[in-house]
Amino acid sequence: RGGRADPRQRGPRMVPTTGVAAPERLLRRLEWTVVRRLDGRLQGDYRTIFRGTGVDFRDLREYEPGDDLRHIDWNVTARTDVPFVREYTEDRELTAWLLLDRSASMAFGPTDRPKHTVLLELATTLALVLARGGNRVGAVLYGDGVDRTVPPRQGRDQVLRIARELLADAPTAGHPTDLGGLLRAALGMARQRSLIVIVSDFVTTPGWERPLGLLARRHDVVAIQLVDPREHDLPEAGLIALTDPETGEHVLVDTGDAEFRSRLWELAQARQRQLEAVAAHAGIALHPVSTDEDLVGALLRMARLRSKWRR
Numbered sequence: 058r059g060g061r062a063d064p065r066q067r068g069p070r071m072v073p074t075t076g077v078a079a080p081e082r083l084l085r086r087l088e089w090t091v092v093r094r095l096d097g098r099l100q101g102d103y104r105t106i107f108r109g110t111g112v113d114f115r116d117l118r119e120y121e122p123g124d125d126l127r128h129i130d131w132n133v134t135a136r137t138d139v140p141f142v143r144e145y146t147e148d149r150e151l152t153a154w155l156l157l158d159r160s161a162s163m164a165f166g167p168t169d170r171p172k173h174t175v176l177l178e179l180a181t182t183l184a185l186v187l188a189r190g191g192n193r194v195g196a197v198l199y200g201d202g203v204d205r206t207v208p209p210r211q212g213r214d215q216v217l218r219i220a221r222e223l224l225a226d227a228p229t230a231g232h233p234t235d236l237g238g239l240l241r242a243a244l245g246m247a248r249q250r251s252l253i254v255i256v257s258d259f260v261t262t263p264g265w266e267r268p269l270g271l272l273a274r275r276h277d278v279v280a281i282q283l284v285d286p287r288e289h290d291l292p293e294a295g296l297i298a299l300t301d302p303e304t305g306e307h308v309l310v311d312t313g314d315a316e317f318r319s320r321l322w323e324l325a326q327a328r329q330r331q332l333e334a335v336a337a338h339a340g341i342a343l344h345p346v347s348t349d350e351d352l353v354g355a356l357l358r359m360a361r362l363r364s365k366w367r368r
Contacts, residue, residue, distance in 0.1 A: 080220040083181060084213070091182050092189075094353045117141045151192040152209050154247050155180050155219070158257030158283075159200045159226070160234035165258075166285040166348040175283050175348055176256050177223045182352065183254055184216040197246070198222060199239040201232050206246070236261035240268035247276060254279045259332055266335050273339040279363070280336055285348045289325030291318060 117130060120140035128142040157180055163173040184194045188211060195209030196219045205222050207215075236257060243253060253276045272278050291312045310317060329345075336343040342362055346355045 080217045080224060083177075083220050083224070084185065084216060087178060087182050087185060091178075091352050091356075092185055095186070095356060098353070098357055117143060151187070151190070151252055152247075152249060153183075153187050153192055153194045153252040153254065154209065154243060155183060155194065155196040156239055156243055156253065156255045156257075157196055157198050157223070158234065158236065158239070158255075159198050159204060159228045160260070161200075161228055161232070162234065162258055162260040163228045163283070165288065170348050172258055172283040172285060172348055173228050175346065175352075177220070178352060179281065179283075179346065179355075180223060180256055181216065181220045182356070184219050187252075188212060188216050194219070195246075196222070197239065197242060198226075199242070200228065202238060203242050234261045235264070237265035237268050240265055240272055244268060244271055244275075247272075250276055252277050252279070254281065256281045256283065258283045266338075269335065269341075270339045273341050278339070278341045279359075280341055280343050281359075282332065282343055282345045283348070284345050289322055291321065293318075 117133060118141065120129060120134075120142050124142050130141045130143050133141040157176060159173065159176075163176060164171050166172045166174070180196065184196070187194045191211060193209035193211050194215055196205075196207040197203060198205040198207075204226070207219050207222060209215075236259065239257075240255075247253060253272055255278065257280075259280075259282050269278070269280075291310075293313050295313055296309060312318065333343050344355075344359045344362065346352075
Protein backbone atom coordinates (compact mmCIF):
# COMPACT_ATOMS: atom_id res chain seq x y z
CA ARG A 58 0.00 0.00 0.00
CA GLY A 59 2.80 2.38 -0.78
CA GLY A 60 4.75 2.25 2.51
CA ARG A 61 7.70 4.56 2.93
CA ALA A 62 10.90 4.66 4.94
CA ASP A 63 11.07 6.14 8.43
CA PRO A 64 11.74 9.91 8.90
CA ARG A 65 15.50 9.38 9.05
CA GLN A 66 15.48 7.87 5.56
CA ARG A 67 12.52 9.36 3.79
CA GLY A 68 12.46 12.80 2.25
CA PRO A 69 9.21 13.89 0.64
CA ARG A 70 7.11 16.50 2.35
CA MET A 71 5.19 19.37 0.82
CA VAL A 72 7.16 22.50 1.60
CA PRO A 73 5.45 25.83 2.30
CA THR A 74 4.24 27.79 -0.69
CA THR A 75 6.99 30.35 -0.17
CA GLY A 76 9.57 27.62 -0.83
CA VAL A 77 8.21 26.55 -4.20
CA ALA A 78 7.38 28.28 -7.45
CA ALA A 79 4.39 30.58 -7.21
CA PRO A 80 1.47 29.64 -9.49
CA GLU A 81 2.45 32.15 -12.19
CA ARG A 82 6.05 30.97 -12.22
CA LEU A 83 4.88 27.35 -12.29
CA LEU A 84 2.66 28.06 -15.31
CA ARG A 85 5.45 29.81 -17.20
CA ARG A 86 7.84 26.95 -16.51
CA LEU A 87 5.34 24.32 -17.69
CA GLU A 88 4.44 26.34 -20.77
CA TRP A 89 8.13 26.46 -21.72
CA THR A 90 9.24 22.95 -20.75
CA VAL A 91 6.12 20.89 -21.47
CA VAL A 92 3.42 22.63 -23.52
CA ARG A 93 5.80 24.07 -26.13
CA ARG A 94 7.35 20.64 -26.62
CA LEU A 95 3.90 19.09 -26.97
CA ASP A 96 3.03 21.73 -29.57
CA GLY A 97 6.07 20.67 -31.56
CA ARG A 98 5.26 16.96 -31.35
CA LEU A 99 1.47 17.09 -31.74
CA GLN A 100 1.20 20.23 -33.89
CA GLY A 101 -1.15 21.70 -31.28
CA ASP A 102 -3.76 18.95 -31.74
CA TYR A 103 -4.66 17.55 -28.33
CA ARG A 104 -7.85 15.74 -29.32
CA THR A 105 -6.21 12.32 -29.10
CA ILE A 106 -5.33 12.96 -25.45
CA PHE A 107 -8.16 15.06 -24.14
CA ARG A 108 -11.02 15.41 -26.59
CA GLY A 109 -13.67 12.76 -26.90
CA THR A 110 -17.07 14.40 -26.58
CA GLY A 111 -16.64 18.07 -27.45
CA VAL A 112 -16.26 17.60 -31.22
CA ASP A 113 -18.44 15.33 -33.34
CA PHE A 114 -16.85 13.75 -36.41
CA ARG A 115 -19.04 14.13 -39.51
CA ASP A 116 -17.20 13.09 -42.67
CA LEU A 117 -13.94 12.85 -44.61
CA ARG A 118 -13.07 14.86 -47.72
CA GLU A 119 -9.98 15.65 -49.76
CA TYR A 120 -7.71 18.38 -48.48
CA GLU A 121 -8.12 21.86 -50.00
CA PRO A 122 -5.65 24.76 -49.69
CA GLY A 123 -6.43 26.71 -46.54
CA ASP A 124 -7.75 23.73 -44.56
CA ASP A 125 -6.57 23.36 -40.98
CA LEU A 126 -3.59 20.98 -41.11
CA ARG A 127 -4.53 19.69 -37.66
CA HIS A 128 -7.63 18.06 -39.19
CA ILE A 129 -5.70 15.90 -41.67
CA ASP A 130 -6.50 12.20 -41.19
CA TRP A 131 -3.01 10.76 -41.54
CA ASN A 132 -4.15 7.12 -41.57
CA VAL A 133 -6.44 7.64 -44.56
CA THR A 134 -3.88 9.89 -46.24
CA ALA A 135 -1.19 7.20 -45.90
CA ARG A 136 -3.48 4.53 -47.40
CA THR A 137 -4.63 6.61 -50.39
CA ASP A 138 -1.58 8.86 -51.01
CA VAL A 139 -4.11 11.71 -51.15
CA PRO A 140 -4.45 14.10 -48.20
CA PHE A 141 -7.84 13.84 -46.49
CA VAL A 142 -9.22 16.02 -43.71
CA ARG A 143 -11.86 15.26 -41.10
CA GLU A 144 -14.95 17.45 -40.96
CA TYR A 145 -16.65 18.11 -37.65
CA THR A 146 -19.93 19.54 -36.57
CA GLU A 147 -19.82 22.78 -34.60
CA ASP A 148 -17.11 22.68 -31.93
CA ARG A 149 -19.04 22.62 -28.68
CA GLU A 150 -17.53 23.88 -25.47
CA LEU A 151 -15.93 21.11 -23.45
CA THR A 152 -16.25 20.94 -19.67
CA ALA A 153 -13.42 19.08 -17.93
CA TRP A 154 -13.14 17.96 -14.31
CA LEU A 155 -9.76 17.08 -12.79
CA LEU A 156 -10.23 14.61 -9.91
CA LEU A 157 -7.02 14.91 -7.88
CA ASP A 158 -5.99 12.45 -5.19
CA ARG A 159 -4.31 14.27 -2.28
CA SER A 160 -4.16 11.32 0.11
CA ALA A 161 -1.15 10.40 2.23
CA SER A 162 0.28 7.80 -0.16
CA MET A 163 0.79 10.57 -2.72
CA ALA A 164 3.72 11.84 -0.60
CA PHE A 165 5.75 8.76 -1.57
CA GLY A 166 8.66 9.14 -3.96
CA PRO A 167 12.03 10.85 -4.32
CA THR A 168 12.66 13.89 -2.15
CA ASP A 169 12.69 16.22 -5.16
CA ARG A 170 9.82 14.56 -7.05
CA PRO A 171 7.26 12.66 -4.97
CA LYS A 172 3.96 11.65 -6.50
CA HIS A 173 2.15 14.80 -5.33
CA THR A 174 4.71 16.94 -7.22
CA VAL A 175 4.04 14.97 -10.40
CA LEU A 176 0.30 15.45 -9.78
CA LEU A 177 0.83 19.21 -9.43
CA GLU A 178 2.71 19.44 -12.74
CA LEU A 179 0.43 17.06 -14.59
CA ALA A 180 -2.83 18.65 -13.41
CA THR A 181 -1.55 22.16 -14.16
CA THR A 182 -0.40 21.11 -17.64
CA LEU A 183 -3.76 19.49 -18.41
CA ALA A 184 -5.60 22.60 -17.20
CA LEU A 185 -3.33 24.82 -19.31
CA VAL A 186 -3.87 22.81 -22.48
CA LEU A 187 -7.62 22.60 -22.01
CA ALA A 188 -7.99 26.28 -21.11
CA ARG A 189 -6.02 27.32 -24.19
CA GLY A 190 -8.79 25.81 -26.29
CA GLY A 191 -11.45 27.90 -24.56
CA ASN A 192 -12.74 24.99 -22.49
CA ARG A 193 -14.08 25.13 -18.95
CA VAL A 194 -11.89 23.34 -16.39
CA GLY A 195 -12.73 22.49 -12.79
CA ALA A 196 -10.99 20.46 -10.11
CA VAL A 197 -11.79 18.39 -7.04
CA LEU A 198 -9.00 17.98 -4.44
CA TYR A 199 -9.58 14.87 -2.36
CA GLY A 200 -7.89 13.65 0.82
CA ASP A 201 -9.97 12.29 3.69
CA GLY A 202 -12.95 13.65 1.75
CA VAL A 203 -13.55 16.47 -0.69
CA ASP A 204 -11.07 19.07 0.57
CA ARG A 205 -11.65 21.70 -2.10
CA THR A 206 -13.77 22.12 -5.20
CA VAL A 207 -12.88 24.54 -7.98
CA PRO A 208 -16.00 24.97 -10.18
CA PRO A 209 -15.35 24.82 -13.94
CA ARG A 210 -14.42 28.12 -15.57
CA GLN A 211 -12.46 29.30 -18.57
CA GLY A 212 -9.20 31.16 -18.88
CA ARG A 213 -5.71 31.40 -17.50
CA ASP A 214 -6.89 32.75 -14.15
CA GLN A 215 -8.73 29.47 -13.64
CA VAL A 216 -5.52 27.51 -14.24
CA LEU A 217 -3.75 29.75 -11.72
CA ARG A 218 -6.47 29.08 -9.17
CA ILE A 219 -6.16 25.30 -9.57
CA ALA A 220 -2.36 25.53 -9.25
CA ARG A 221 -2.71 27.77 -6.18
CA GLU A 222 -5.02 25.28 -4.47
CA LEU A 223 -2.61 22.43 -5.17
CA LEU A 224 0.34 24.41 -3.82
CA ALA A 225 -1.51 25.39 -0.67
CA ASP A 226 -1.69 22.06 1.19
CA ALA A 227 0.25 18.88 1.75
CA PRO A 228 -1.41 15.52 1.05
CA THR A 229 -3.79 14.42 3.82
CA ALA A 230 -2.24 11.92 6.23
CA GLY A 231 -3.48 9.28 8.61
CA HIS A 232 -6.53 7.69 6.96
CA PRO A 233 -7.00 5.00 4.27
CA THR A 234 -8.03 6.50 0.95
CA ASP A 235 -11.60 5.96 -0.23
CA LEU A 236 -11.29 6.67 -3.93
CA GLY A 237 -14.93 5.69 -4.33
CA GLY A 238 -15.88 8.80 -2.35
CA LEU A 239 -14.12 11.01 -4.89
CA LEU A 240 -15.80 9.27 -7.83
CA ARG A 241 -19.22 9.45 -6.20
CA ALA A 242 -18.70 13.17 -5.56
CA ALA A 243 -17.85 13.65 -9.23
CA LEU A 244 -21.05 11.87 -10.26
CA GLY A 245 -23.02 14.51 -8.37
CA MET A 246 -21.01 17.48 -9.66
CA ALA A 247 -20.65 16.66 -13.37
CA ARG A 248 -24.24 17.09 -14.53
CA GLN A 249 -23.59 17.35 -18.28
CA ARG A 250 -21.39 15.04 -20.30
CA SER A 251 -17.80 16.04 -19.55
CA LEU A 252 -14.19 14.99 -19.75
CA ILE A 253 -13.25 13.45 -16.39
CA VAL A 254 -9.51 13.12 -15.65
CA ILE A 255 -8.66 11.06 -12.57
CA VAL A 256 -5.10 11.53 -11.27
CA SER A 257 -4.31 9.11 -8.42
CA ASP A 258 -2.02 6.29 -7.39
CA PHE A 259 -5.18 4.16 -6.93
CA VAL A 260 -4.05 3.05 -3.48
CA THR A 261 -7.54 2.78 -2.03
CA THR A 262 -9.99 0.77 -0.02
CA PRO A 263 -12.45 -1.37 -2.05
CA GLY A 264 -15.71 -0.01 -3.40
CA TRP A 265 -14.52 2.36 -6.12
CA GLU A 266 -15.14 0.04 -9.05
CA ARG A 267 -18.88 0.67 -9.44
CA PRO A 268 -18.71 4.51 -9.35
CA LEU A 269 -15.87 4.34 -11.90
CA GLY A 270 -18.12 2.34 -14.22
CA LEU A 271 -20.98 4.83 -13.74
CA LEU A 272 -18.67 7.74 -14.53
CA ALA A 273 -17.38 6.01 -17.66
CA ARG A 274 -20.93 5.43 -18.92
CA ARG A 275 -21.85 9.09 -18.58
CA HIS A 276 -18.56 10.82 -19.39
CA ASP A 277 -15.28 10.52 -21.27
CA VAL A 278 -12.94 9.28 -18.52
CA VAL A 279 -9.13 9.40 -18.48
CA ALA A 280 -7.49 7.47 -15.61
CA ILE A 281 -3.88 8.45 -14.85
CA GLN A 282 -2.05 6.30 -12.29
CA LEU A 283 0.96 7.88 -10.56
CA VAL A 284 3.57 5.31 -9.55
CA ASP A 285 7.08 5.21 -8.14
CA PRO A 286 9.51 2.38 -8.97
CA ARG A 287 10.50 1.99 -5.30
CA GLU A 288 6.96 0.90 -4.43
CA HIS A 289 7.62 -2.51 -6.01
CA ASP A 290 11.39 -2.61 -6.50
CA LEU A 291 13.16 -1.78 -3.23
CA PRO A 292 16.95 -1.29 -3.42
CA GLU A 293 19.20 -3.61 -1.42
CA ALA A 294 19.74 -1.40 1.63
CA GLY A 295 19.64 -3.91 4.48
CA LEU A 296 17.11 -3.50 7.27
CA ILE A 297 14.85 -0.47 6.86
CA ALA A 298 11.73 0.68 8.69
CA LEU A 299 8.70 1.28 6.49
CA THR A 300 5.55 3.15 7.44
CA ASP A 301 2.20 2.92 5.71
CA PRO A 302 1.37 6.63 5.37
CA GLU A 303 -2.37 6.00 5.35
CA THR A 304 -2.69 3.66 8.35
CA GLY A 305 0.46 4.56 10.30
CA GLU A 306 1.45 0.88 10.51
CA HIS A 307 5.21 0.29 10.95
CA VAL A 308 7.16 -2.70 9.71
CA LEU A 309 10.85 -3.60 9.62
CA VAL A 310 11.94 -5.30 6.38
CA ASP A 311 15.18 -6.81 5.14
CA THR A 312 15.70 -5.47 1.63
CA GLY A 313 18.68 -7.78 1.25
CA ASP A 314 16.29 -10.78 1.24
CA ALA A 315 15.87 -11.73 -2.42
CA GLU A 316 12.74 -13.79 -1.66
CA PHE A 317 11.10 -10.78 0.03
CA ARG A 318 11.88 -8.53 -2.95
CA SER A 319 10.51 -11.18 -5.31
CA ARG A 320 7.24 -11.45 -3.34
CA LEU A 321 6.92 -7.68 -3.28
CA TRP A 322 7.34 -7.57 -7.06
CA GLU A 323 4.77 -10.33 -7.62
CA LEU A 324 2.23 -8.62 -5.35
CA ALA A 325 2.74 -5.33 -7.20
CA GLN A 326 2.25 -7.03 -10.56
CA ALA A 327 -0.93 -8.76 -9.35
CA ARG A 328 -2.30 -5.46 -8.06
CA GLN A 329 -1.50 -3.76 -11.36
CA ARG A 330 -3.28 -6.47 -13.34
CA GLN A 331 -6.31 -6.05 -11.10
CA LEU A 332 -6.36 -2.27 -11.60
CA GLU A 333 -6.08 -2.66 -15.37
CA ALA A 334 -8.90 -5.22 -15.34
CA VAL A 335 -11.17 -2.85 -13.41
CA ALA A 336 -10.40 -0.03 -15.85
CA ALA A 337 -10.97 -2.28 -18.87
CA HIS A 338 -14.29 -3.46 -17.41
CA ALA A 339 -15.33 0.20 -17.18
CA GLY A 340 -14.32 0.68 -20.83
CA ILE A 341 -11.32 2.93 -20.20
CA ALA A 342 -7.54 2.60 -20.31
CA LEU A 343 -5.24 3.05 -17.33
CA HIS A 344 -2.27 5.36 -17.98
CA PRO A 345 0.64 4.81 -15.55
CA VAL A 346 2.98 7.80 -15.12
CA SER A 347 6.15 7.32 -13.08
CA THR A 348 7.84 9.85 -10.80
CA ASP A 349 11.05 9.39 -12.82
CA GLU A 350 9.37 9.85 -16.21
CA ASP A 351 9.53 12.86 -18.51
CA LEU A 352 6.10 14.48 -18.56
CA VAL A 353 6.10 15.12 -22.31
CA GLY A 354 6.93 11.49 -23.03
CA ALA A 355 4.15 10.35 -20.71
CA LEU A 356 1.57 12.59 -22.43
CA LEU A 357 2.66 11.48 -25.89
CA ARG A 358 2.35 7.83 -24.83
CA MET A 359 -1.09 8.63 -23.46
CA ALA A 360 -2.08 10.17 -26.79
CA ARG A 361 -1.04 7.07 -28.71
CA LEU A 362 -2.82 4.72 -26.32
CA ARG A 363 -6.06 6.74 -26.26
CA SER A 364 -6.06 6.90 -30.05
CA LYS A 365 -5.61 3.11 -30.28
CA TRP A 366 -8.18 2.45 -27.52
CA ARG A 367 -10.90 4.32 -29.43
CA ARG A 368 -10.47 2.47 -32.72
